[in-house]
Amino acid sequence: MAVMELASVSRWFGNVVAVNDVSMSIGPGVTGLLGPNGAGKSTLIAMMSGFLPPSAGTVTLDGAPVWRREQVYRQIGIVPEREAMYDVVTGWTFVLTNASLHGLADPGAAATRAIDTVEMSDAAQREVSTYSKGMKQRIKMAAALVHDPAVLLLDEPFNGMDPRQRLHLMDLLVTMGREGRTVLFSSHILEEVEQVAGTIQVMVAGRHAASGDFREIRRLMTERPHMYTVTSSDDRALAAAALADGAVSAVELVDGQVRLQAGDSIRFGTSLPRLARAAGIRLYDVSPADESLESVFAYLVGR
Amino acid sequence: MNTVIARLTLRTLLGRRRALLLTALPVVLLLLSLLVRLTVDASSRVDVAVGVLGAFALGTLVPLLGLIAGTGAIGPEIDDGSIVYLLAKPVSRHTIVLSKLVVAIAVVAAFAAVPVLLAGLLMVGTSHGLAVGFGVGALAAGTTYCSVFVLLAVMTRNAVVIGLIYALVWESLVGNLVPGAQALSVQQWALTLTRSVVGPDARALGVTSAVSTWLGVVLLVVVTLVATWVAGNRLRSLRLTNDD
Numbered sequence: 041m042a043v044m045e046l047a048s049v050s051r052w053f054g055n056v057v058a059v060n061d062v063s064m065s066i067g068p069g070v071t072g073l074l075g076p077n078g079a080g081k082s083t084l085i086a087m088m089s090g091f092l093p094p095s096a097g098t099v100t101l102d103g104a105p106v107w108r109r110e111q112v113y114r115q116i117g118i119v120p121e122r123e124a125m126y127d128v129v130t131g132w133t134f135v136l137t138n139a140s141l142h143g144l145a146d147p148g149a150a151a152t153r154a155i156d157t158v159e160m161s162d163a164a165q166r167e168v169s170t171y172s173k174g175m176k177q178r179i180k181m182a183a184a185l186v187h188d189p190a191v192l193l194l195d196e197p198f199n200g201m202d203p204r205q206r207l208h209l210m211d212l213l214v215t216m217g218r219e220g221r222t223v224l225f226s227s228h229i230l231e232e233v234e235q236v237a238g239t240i241q242v243m244v245a246g247r248h249a250a251s252g253d254f255r256e257i258r259r260l261m262t263e264r265p266h267m268y269t270v271t272s273s274d275d276r277a278l279a280a281a282a283l284a285d286g287a288v289s290a291v292e293l294v295d296g297q298v299r300l301q302a303g304d305s306i307r308f309g310t311s312l313p314r315l316a317r318a319a320g321i322r323l324y325d326v327s328p329a330d331e332s333l334e335s336v337f338a339y340l341v342g343r
Numbered sequence: 344m345n346t347v348i349a350r351l352t353l354r355t356l357l358g359r360r361r362a363l364l365l366t367a368l369p370v371v372l373l374l375l376s377l378l379v380r381l382t383v384d385a386s387s388r389v390d391v392a393v394g395v396l397g398a399f400a401l402g403t404l405v406p407l408l409g410l411i412a413g414t415g416a417i418g419p420e421i422d423d424g425s426i427v428y429l430l431a432k433p434v435s436r437h438t439i440v441l442s443k444l445v446v447a448i449a450v451v452a453a454f455a456a457v458p459v460l461l462a463g464l465l466m467v468g469t470s471h472g473l474a475v476g477f478g479v480g481a482l483a484a485g486t487t488y489c490s491v492f493v494l495l496a497v498m499t500r501n502a503v504v505i506g507l508i509y510a511l512v513w514e515s516l517v518g519n520l521v522p523g524a525q526a527l528s529v530q531q532w533a534l535t536l537t538r539s540v541v542g543p544d545a546r547a548l549g550v551t552s553a554v555s556t557w558l559g560v561v562l563l564v565v566v567t568l569v570a571t572w573v574a575g576n577r578l579r580s581l582r583l584t585n586d587d
Contacts, residue, residue: 082584083584086582086583086584089431089583091427091430091581091582091583091584092582092583092584093580093582108579108580110432110433110434110435110436110579111433112433113431113432113433114433116431117431118427118431120424120427122423122424122425122427124423124424124425125425125428126351126425126428137347137351137428138428138432140347141345141347141348141428141429141432141434142432142433143433143434183428184431
């Protein structure tokens with residue numbers, strides 16, 4: 041049972057606050073660290089990896105701090121986001137080198153086992169420089185798993201992977217979680233996280249915005265009020281009709297467009313065309329105004 | 344000392360462009376020595392040899408090679424982030440620094456100390472122990488330079504530029520010309536060893552140092568040990584972040 045505990049952790053760089061008073065506990069199973077770019081996910085993972093001291097608060101693994109404690113890496117495996125690896129030739133040599141650096145009794149056997157786990161045996165004798173992004177990610181994963189760590193930390197592991205590679209890595213993470221390992225990975229894509237992670241921690245602008253079961257977070261995200269921008273032959277009449285119907289909760293007229301806020305997006309989608317047709321109004325354009333991840337996250341933070 | 348780290352370091356140090364940099368200066372030194380051997384007559388060759396071995400070999404070649412080997416042993420890994428694979432291991436940071444330093448010193452021995460010895464032999468043979476004296480001096484200075492430049496590479500990403508300014512301005516210029524500053528020059532400390540090997544003729548031959556022998560040796564040892572220890576300690580606190 042390896043538990044990573046963050047207590048009131050903050051990290052600032054000069055005047056910029058990257059992580060702001062975050063407390064969370066990461067236990068066995070797969071946890072997804074979700075948030076838009078720049079939310080402080082990498083900074084948080086760097087602190088959990090012992091590569092960065094918190095400016096305030098503590099990061100501990102099973103009660104012992106991770107910063108400036110080399111022995112913690114017997115328990116932690118890290119898959120960094122950066123591509124740079126040792127200037128070694130083959131995937132096999134790379135994983136074997138990592139096994140040797142861990143001082144394992146039988147580094148060769150450990151490397152073979154780790155490479156099998158990520159299904160890279162066929163390509164293990166090839167040069168790392170010939171690998172695709174997904175293969176590099178897998179060989180990095182093998183290197184992180186070579187000492188059979190209880191904790192696995194992955195920074196944006198799905199970045200740049202094709203769908204098949206993504207699926208494979210997802211399976212791998214789920215298996216790791218089932219084996220009782222504490223697996224934490226970061227992502228800015230909700231779909232990735234909800235397919236793999238039992239628990240989600242949401243970070244927005246350095247703050248811990250939400251945590252818990254993905255269904256709960258999904259519900260919070262879909263049930264928030266949605267904004268739509270509409271252009272039509274008669275914006276005023278359309279806005280009045282929609283308000284009277286109850287399909288929208290607020291309207292705003294700006295620059296020849298009408299912005300409608302709907303509490304229930306499905307109802308909005310079915311009633312808007314009906315209302316327009318009834319009033320003889322032509323719809324030119326209907327588009328969601330705030331479907332970017334940032335606005336979804338901003339909503340979560342604002343709650 | 345960790346042999347896996349040492350092997351990795353050696354591979355990085357001798358890879359591609361760096362190997363060229365490491366060979367260029369020793370080749371120049373040996374060609375220069377050959378030229379001296381062929382063109383300068385025997386009576387004044389000792390004087391010329393002391394000049395070449397002192398100003399060019401010990402004053403420029405050794406600090407530059409120390410810079411290339413010392414920063415090259417750890418700097419590129421910190422720059423490209425691949426040091427993360429080394430740091431995410433239960434290996435003492437002092438062991439990491441020590442392993443890298445040993446390799447850097449071995450490289451300086453091979454690419455600086457040995458060529459200096461050969462250059463000396465080429466120019467004046469075994470006369471006055473000049474070749475061995477400067478060879479020993481080069482090895483001692485190279486060791487200290489390596490430790491200082493490994494520390495510099497751990498402390499700052501501008502290690503090469505700062506090191507270059509130090510090597511060229513301080514060691515080559517100031518260390519050779521300004522009397523007060525000479526006491527703080529690695530080159531002068533190492534020259535005390537050369538002076539001891541050469542023996543009583545040293546002064547007459549122009550092999551001099553600004554410091555006494557025991558002070559030179561103590562400074563070489565102390566600076567090397569302190570720099571190595573501080574580098575290990577700094578590596579423990581090395582911050583690795585990806586701006587996210």
